[in-house]
Amino acid sequence: IANTRFCIMCSLYDLSPPGVPGELVIAGKGLARGYWNLPEETEKSFVPDPFYPGERMYLTGDLVKWTEDGELIYLGRKDHQVNIRGFRIELSEIEAQLLELNSVKEAVVTTVKDTSEQDALAAYVITDEETNDLKESLKRTLPDYMVPSWIIKLDHLPMTANGKVDLKALPAPNMEANQTAYEAPRDEVETLLCGIWEDVLGVSQVGIHDHFFFLGGDSIKGIQMASRLTQAGWKIDMKLLFQYPTIAELRPYIEEADQLTADQSPVEGEVIFTPIQRWFFERNFTSQHHWNQSVMLQAPNGLDETIVQQVLEQLMIHHDALRMVYPLEEGRVIQRHRKIEENLVAVDVVEVQGELSQQIQQVEKLANEVQASISLAEGPLVKPAIFRTDQGDHLLLAVHHLVIDGVSWRIFLEDFMALYEQ
Known part of the structure; x- marks a missing residue:
């Protein structure tokens, strides 16, 4: 989008x-x-x-x-387009570039899930050439985001009964096959970066010549990487990651972070609307509370609802926007940060019983009730609920779209996991 x-x-x-x-x-x-x-x-x-x-x-x-x-x-x-790292890509364009190479006899490109369950490109080819050479050839004709993360050589492409490539029968790529010959970090900053990349990208070992995006990186993971680097006392301009996607190339541009810290005291009081927030209220939708986004997390070993509540309260203190409310005053809706107080958020705990199909119906019904209970005027705009089942606990997190989006969720969930584990 x-x-x-x-x-x-x-x-x-x-x-x-x-x-x-x-x-x-x-x-x-x-x-x-x-x-x-x-x-x-x-x-x-x-x-x-x-x-x-x-x-x-x-x-x-x-x-x-x-x-x-x-x-x-x-x-x-409707077409063969996919969304990779925020870019709309026509898979047939990549296939055409592969078939332009003399050594490639047949080729098909599809999407696979990387180690962090994000979509990535994989190409399957019939060729005598080394796949690394093919990748280098594609780099000369395609932008980085269109170069497949994996190029896999096959003796033949699996076909369906009606003569089309059977995408389901294609072998899964080796998720760590994109790594170059390992070269160890040369100083403390490169050591720090290797550790951060391994964690963010979900691979077991990163060398200084491994390509961030070929290992499944994207712009959001780049933000996470830069944030962790800053926490460790170093900083990097994010746009440089796209120019220098290996640690060896990036190292000269990493600087010591300024020691000055921004004021982190809580924000309170009225805030003006953004244009899209103003548009939202101008529409006067009948079910404004249902403009929310939600995720369902599973914890096979169960969750401690007291810790869940403490974590969510700390997140609402830290991320001030999560304390927003939208009361009607003097005939107009205003946007205001709630004050920090006890019991910022309550966690509902529900025991779910019965057959699996019955449990699913119960959870769906209760999840809708949780989302419908969001009050823009009084808050909170964060609504959690824990469903206890025979398969473990399920945590529903519903947050109104006025204060969260697809990018924010990654940060929110990463913070939630870090605090809960602590």
Whole structure:
């Protein structure tokens, strides 16, 4: 979404009836203006908004369907595009570049999950050439984000009965196969960086010539890496990671962090709206509390609800936006940070009984009730619930979209795990 200049907050629609696949459309302020000097392409992708005359919706190319319960299920793409590290990529373009190489007889490119369960590119080829040489050749014609993280040589491509490549039968790549011949760090900073990369990227050993992005890195993991580096007393300009994606190349640009620390005292009081927040309240939606995002975490060995509450309270103190409330005063909605007080958030604990199918129904019903209980005027905008089952505990974290987005979740969950373990 960021790559096509959308707003952070938007409405997602599938105009088809429940159970019938349709194309996802996005409505919201801040949409891209269109394709420059290509009015026909603009008309194809930016269609009139049937709910608000004069405004436009964007056809995403994603196939989805509603369930009877109002859940939106992602089915895939209309085309062969995938989203890697925030970039929309047409897989056939990579396949075409591989087939341009004389040594490649056949090629197919698909997506796989890396060690942190993020999508990454993998290419399967029939060739006599070394895969590292193929990767170097692709670097001359494709941007880094389109170069497959793994190129796997096969004797033949598995085929389905109707003559298409059987993607499910392709072998899983060796997640650590992208590492170059190991070379140990040469000083304390390189040693620190190797340790941070191993942790962030989920690999067992990183050498100073390993490529950050070929090991499954992306811009969000880069932010996490830079944050941990800063905590250790060093700093790096994030854009340099894209220019110098190995530790050996990056080392000359790492500097000692300034010893001055920013004021970390709690923020309180009224804050002006961002444009997209203003748009949200101008729409006057009937179910404003349901503009939330949620995750469900599983803990097979159980959770201590007292610690969960303590951790969430500390996160709400540290991340001031999580204490936002939106009361109506003198006929207008205002945005205000709640004061730090006892019992900032309560954790509901529910014992879930019965057969597995019954447990699933109970959890879905209770999860909807938790999300519906968010009060914008009174807060908190963070709603947790622990579901105890025979398979362990499940922690639901529902947070209103006014104060969190897809990028924030990674930081929030990393902080949550670190505090809980401590």
